[in-house]
Amino acid sequence: RPVQQLHLFVKAGPDGESVGDCPFAHSVRMVLEAKGLEYVLSPCAPDGKPQWLVDGYDGKMPCLVHDGEAYTESSHIVDYLNFFFQEPKLAAPMAAAQEATSQFFPALAKYLKNTDESADPDLREALETELTKIDMHLQDLQAQHDTEDLFIAGPTFGISDCALAPKLYHMDVAAKHFKNFQIPTECTALEKYLAKVFAHPAFAKTQYPEDVVLWGWGNARGGV
Template identity: 40%
Template sequence: MELYVKAGPDGESIGDCPFAHFVRAVIHAKGLECKVIPRTKDNKPDWLVNDYDGKMPCLKNGDTIVTESSTIVNYLENSFTDVQVECDQDQSVLHLTQGFFPAFAAFMKKEEYDQKLWNCLNEELGKLDRHMETSGGPFLCKMFPTLADLNLGPKLYHLKITLAHFYPNKVNQMLPPRVKAYMEEVLACPPIAECSYPAEHVIAGWTAARK
């Protein structure tokens, strides 16, 4: 298998895409062999550009080619069943947390602190905080990480790095205690930690996106 992902600032290392991070974490959790191939917008293979609009992450397994992180993960779960990452509660938790990244991206793309955008992000963090109060474990659904954690973890990785970089004087007041505790737990689990990329890549990506 080959996984095409966004390249880092040097054009060769793995870039700061949380959706590719999610796919790589699932591959890691399932114990699958996969060659990760970073690509810039200028050196994507012709078949990826012409037939799949250049979308990454893109998984190529023989003649099977799949784009979109959620579709790739569904393919992996259905094709490699020895280790199942998803549990019964994952879909309801994924629904609960689906608003987090859009709210985070809207807030972080604004160069100046925007109270209205922060309130929207804080509302999403509140949902996570309340869920963790009743989750019964250190992770979203169980005592061990499942699909929902591997989906949310890479996005929280971006949150942790960017808040500390762009709002160092406010970061301790911004995160509810249960969210902070969960974030440290999920970012330390091997599928997330061992598929992470340097914080500098995250900072560079969001610096370019801020306006």
């Protein structure tokens, strides 16, 4: 039986038609790109979602439709794609990488959403702590593999990179714009990783404009 077409529904950008700023949808698109899978991409504005998506799945996106079934939650979609389309293989997540990265995006979101300047120093410090965790993890990997040319789970590009890179992109663009934030200078391993993962075709071919990132966080900040 022929495999039916993959159809991905994602948040739309400010024009209501182009791809929006959701890093979780970006993660799914990176996996699709890395596996060389063809798919239909449908960005949806809040009032432009298909009725079946609203009625059956509370309008949640990203939503992947394949073989007559719909899947929401980016991690579930990625697991499904990795199981159903096993080649080319992507490096599996590793516990140490997940532990090092799990609190980064919550810390970033709190910092970016904050509009009370008096709270910024503590929130900035919390974000820097999470970035240092990632940097230390990368340093440990470098020592294990005797090379600096690594992805987040080792020498091979994988699932964890697809999850992390879109979030780092948001930090690189939005934290710089709204908070004049820079990665701590001592996080040299993280800086090298950033350059490497941003140059990977799976990221480069699915990247959306910086203005879209700023639009999303501007809304989250209440337009401030």
